[in-house]
Amino acid sequence: MTIRTKLAVGVNVVLMAAMAALGWSVIAVQGSYKREDLARAASVIENSVRRVALDTLLQRDDLQLVSYVNFLKGQYPALTYARFHWQTGQRSHDVDIGDLTRAGVVREKPLQVSDPTDPTHLVQVRLGIDEAAIEREVDASQQRLERIILEVWALASLAGLLLSFLLARGWTRPLARLGAMAETIGRGQLGGRLEWNSHDEIGVLVGAFNGMSTRLEELEDAKKQFVSSVSHELRSPLGAIASFIHLVEEQLRSSLDPKAPQSLSYLERVEGNIRRLESFISDILDAAKIERGKLECVLKPVGLQDVAADVAGFFGPRAAEQGVTLSSAMPPDLPRIDGDAERLRQVFVNLVSNSLKFTPKGGRIWISAEQFREGGRRWVEVAVRDNGRGMESQDLDRLFKLFSQGRNVSERVVGSKGTGLGLYICRSIIKQHGGQMGVTSTPGKGTAVSFTLRLAEAPPAAA
Ligand SMILES: Nc1ncnc2c1ncn2[C@@H]1O[C@H](COP(=O)(O)OP(=O)(O)OP(=O)(O)O)[C@@H](O)[C@H]1O
Ligand SMILES: [Mg+2]
Numbered sequence: 393m394t395i396r397t398k399l400a401v402g403v404n405v406v407l408m409a410a411m412a413a414l415g416w417s418v419i420a421v422q423g424s425y426k427r428e429d430l431a432r433a434a435s436v437i438e439n440s441v442r443r444v445a446l447d448t449l450l451q452r453d454d455l456q457l458v459s460y461v462n463f464l465k466g467q468y469p470a471l472t473y474a475r476f477h478w479q480t481g482q483r484s485h486d487v488d489i490g491d492l493t494r495a496g497v498v499r500e501k502p503l504q505v506s507d508p509t510d511p512t513h514l515v516q517v518r519l520g521i522d523e524a525a526i527e528r529e530v531d532a533s534q535q536r537l538e539r540i541i542l543e544v545w546a547l548a549s550l551a552g553l554l555l556s557f558l559l560a561r562g563w564t565r566p567l568a569r570l571g572a573m574a575e576t577i578g579r580g581q582l583g584g585r586l587e588w589n590s591h592d593e594i595g596v597l598v599g600a601f602n603g604m605s606t607r608l609e610e611l612e613d614a615k616k617q618f619v620s621s622v623s624h625e626l627r628s629p630l631g632a633i634a635s636f637i638h639l640v641e642e643q644l645r646s647s648l649d650p651k652a653p654q655s656l657s658y659l660e661r662v663e664g665n666i667r668r669l670e671s672f673i674s675d676i677l678d679a680a681k682i683e684r685g686k687l688e689c690v691l692k693p694v695g696l697q698d699v700a701a702d703v704a705g706f707f708g709p710r711a712a713e714q715g716v717t718l719s720s721a722m723p724p725d726l727p728r729i730d731g732d733a734e735r736l737r738q739v740f741v742n743l744v745s746n747s748l749k750f751t752p753k754g755g756r757i758w759i760s761a762e763q764f765r766e767g768g769r770r771w772v773e774v775a776v777r778d779n780g781r782g783m784e785s786q787d788l789d790r791l792f793k794l795f796s797q798g799r800n801v802s803e804r805v806v807g808s809k810g811t812g813l814g815l816y817i818c819r820s821i822i823k824q825h826g827g828q829m830g831v832t833s834t835p836g837k838g839t840a841v842s843f844t845l846r847l848a849e850a851p852p853a854a855a
Contacts, residue, residue, distance in 0.1 A: 395567065399560035400553065407552040408545070415541035423534050430470070430526045437464055437471065437519070438501060445505040445515050454478055457515065458487055465490055469529065472498050473520040480513045490520065498522040566594050570601055583609030620680040623673045630673070634666050668808060675813040679794060682820045689732035689824040693848040696729050696736065696774065697722035700759045703740040707748065714806055715753035718744070722761045722774075729772060729845045735821045736845075742814035743776040743841050749804040750839065751780030763847070770847040771827075779838035780805070788831055792819045800835075818843075 441461060448457040454476070461474045473490030498520045506514035566588050573584050584605055588598040641659050644652045681687040697720070704720040711718035740759070747757040757778045764771050787798035797812040819829045822843045833839040 394564070396557075396560045396564040399563070400557040403556035403560070404549065404553045407556070408549050411545050411548055415538075415545055418541065419534055419537055422537055423530055426530045426533055427526075430529065433468060434470075434501075434521060437468060438503065440464075441517060441519065442503060442505055445503070445517060446507075449505060449507040449513060449515060450509075454485075454487070454515070457517075458489060461517070461519075462489055470522045470525040471519060472522045472525070475518045475520075477516040479515070494520055494522065498524075563594070566598055570598065573601070573605070577605060577608065582612050616680055616683055619676060623676045623680070627670070627673050627677075630666055630670055634663065634670070637663055637666070672811060672813075675811065675817060678817045679813055682817065687820055687824060689735050689821060691730045691732060691825065693728040694731040694733045694736065695726075696731070696761065696772065696845070697724060697726050699733055699736050700740055700761075700774075703737060703744055704759065706741070707744050711748060711757065714748065714751075715755075716748065716751050717756045718748075718758075719756075720759040722759060726761055726763070726772060727770070728848045730848045731825055731845055732821075735824075739818045739821055739843070740776070742818050745807070746814060746841070747776060747778035747780060747839065749807045749810070750782070750800065751778045752805045755780050771844050772847055773842055773844050775840050775842040777838065777840040782833045782835045782837050782839050784835055785833070788833060791815050791831060792829070815841075 441457075441464070444460045445457050448454060458476060461471075461476075465471045465474070471490070472494045473488065473492050475492075475495075476487040476489075478485050499522075501519040501521055503517045503519070504514060505517075506512075566586070569586055569588075573586055576584050582605060585602045586598050588595060637659055641656060641663075644656045644659070649655075678687060700720040700722050704718055707718055744757060744759075751757055755778060757776070757780075759774070759776050761772050761774045764773060781800055781803050783798040783800045787800070790796045791798060792815050794816050795812040796816070797810065801809055815829075815831075822829045822845070825845055827844040827846065829841070829843040831839065831841045
């Protein structure tokens with residue numbers, strides 16, 4: 393669950409619970425007040441009936457009492473009926489109003505009021521008060537209140553949900569954008585900035601993040617600059633050392649000194665190490681060019697089988713020494729491709745040297761090519777395969793990253809450990825050609841690295 397959802401749901405649940413508790417308390421308090429009101433009204437009725445009864449006795453106006461109680465009955469539905477009995481000496485008369493069928497069912501409140509100037513003149517009133525009606529009235533008023541509170545609660549919850557969602561979105565949006573930016577930086581695209589104009593904690597966080605991103609970009613630039621300057625500076629003295637060693641070797645070859653052959657073998661080892669160092673430096677410079685987007689391939693029609701045959705020939709003696717069969721089985725009629733011969737040679741060199749590193753004695757390395765059509769164009773898929781040690785499937789995804797190697801490096805048959813730059817450079821070269829590169833491998837069975845290249849368009853036939 394995202395922070396935004398958690399925040400929105402959390403705020404809303406608290407809001408709804410608080411409003412429900414408030415509503416429930418209002419209903420409970422209102423019920424008890426209503427009950428008290430009704431009880432007070434009952435005693436007010438009793439007192440006012442007594443007072444009016446006394447007035448009517450003094451004024452000898454019985455009907456006034458009846459009409460007053462009738463009026464009260466209209467105001468106060470719990471007053472179900474009233475029975476009047478007047479007594480003046482030996483004479484008496486009765487009047488009943490209301491629903492007398494309820495007599496005996498509802499509570500009856502008897503009152504007696506007599507004329508203070510003539511105690512034989514009196515009136516007895518029995519008021520039928522329906523207590524169930526009081527309860528019903530309380531219930532009805534509570535239900536009305538409940539309905540109103542429920543409606544208000546639903547409306548407020550909806551508004552609260554909307555508001556909390558908007559608020560949560562406002563707060564978490566910069567976090568989501570920071571997350572996306574961090575991912576971009578993690579993929580190696582440094583220097584991204586986020587525009588966020590607020591002076592709160594989020595503004596401070598975004599500011600710090602932007603500062604970090606800029607600093608990372610500066611450091612990365614400084615690192616690239618440093619690596620490329622150091623590599624350049626190393627290349628020239630190395631070239632000079634190699635030429636001087638070559639000169640000394642020439643002299644030693646024509647020397648009669650008995651120690652000359654041994655010195656020559658030492659110098660050949662030094663030369664081998666210089667070649668490794670030169671190839672490493674040139675890989676570093678290529679990687680730096682790729683990083684800066686400066687690796688350029690000049691595409692011209694190239695006979696790929698010639699390039700492959702040249703590389704197979706170059707590695708032939710080494711393969712034979714290792715007891716490995718190296719062959720190029722490119723179809724001789726393969727049309728030319730659009731490519732940079734030098735760069736493609738570099739690709740073949742790395743792929744074949746990789747295969748040699750992992751193919752033990754008796755193994756086989758072979759280069760093949762197959763044509764296919766895609767997107768209205770003709771392509772060729774080239775593969776360098778071996779039946780060597782292979783590698784784990786978990787390693788396949790990262791082999792094309794800078795300085796990435798498989799866990800099988802310690803299982804190599806010959807050669808130096810390498811630096812993990814080869815496949816990174818190869819894939820970039822193939823991408824520059826508009827093609828793709830991939831690898832399949834099975835531990836103990838072998839590896840196939842393949843890439844695609846566009847065939848050169850055939851020149852229009854002469855008219
Ligand atoms: N044919 C192969 N058989 C087994 N593993 C291979 C093969 N080709 C490549 N790999 C694995 O892929 C890794 C990366 O190869 P890559 O060519 O990029 O670097 P490297 O050969 O180790 O060093 P570099 O090419 O820079 O000298 C190798 O270290 C190895 O683990
Ligand atoms: Mg390599």
